[in-house]
Amino acid sequence: MWGILISMLSGALMSIQGVFNTGVTEKTSVWVAAGWVQLTAFLACVVAWFFTGRPSVTAIAGVHPRYLLLGGIFGAAITYTVIQGMEALGPAKAVLLIVVAQLAVAYLIELFGLFGSDKVEFQFHKLIGLVIAVVGIVIFQK
Structure with a gap:
């Protein structure tokens, strides 16, 4: 049941975020909006890290295979494509x-x-x- 609820919340948040990001893009540019999303996401992660026991950041060096570390690049591409898709299609x-x-x-x-x-x-x-x-x-x- 938890998986269903958290997945539904994730989908709802993605839809809301896409609308917000598209609104920011209208006043700035797609890359400014995408950069802002990534920066604020990073800051949110830092704050959350402080409140969740602060596991070692250096453990990232132990991630294998290395291609798994490309998630941030996918995140930027996702932000860009969601903004573009919502602008074009609603x-x-x-x-x-x-x-x-x-x-x-x-x-x-x-x-x-x-x-x-x-x-x-x-x-x-x-x-x-x-x-x-x-x-x-x-x-x-x-």
């Missing part, structure tokens, strides 16, 4: 496409066991669910 359409793309890529990562994730067997009903989600996008667009 929040509802953009988030719908974002969520379906997340679902498709996450399933492919699981199917092939990419990036150290556990490999799962193909299940036809999951493919049908993904197709239904895509059909939902088409219906939503009309």
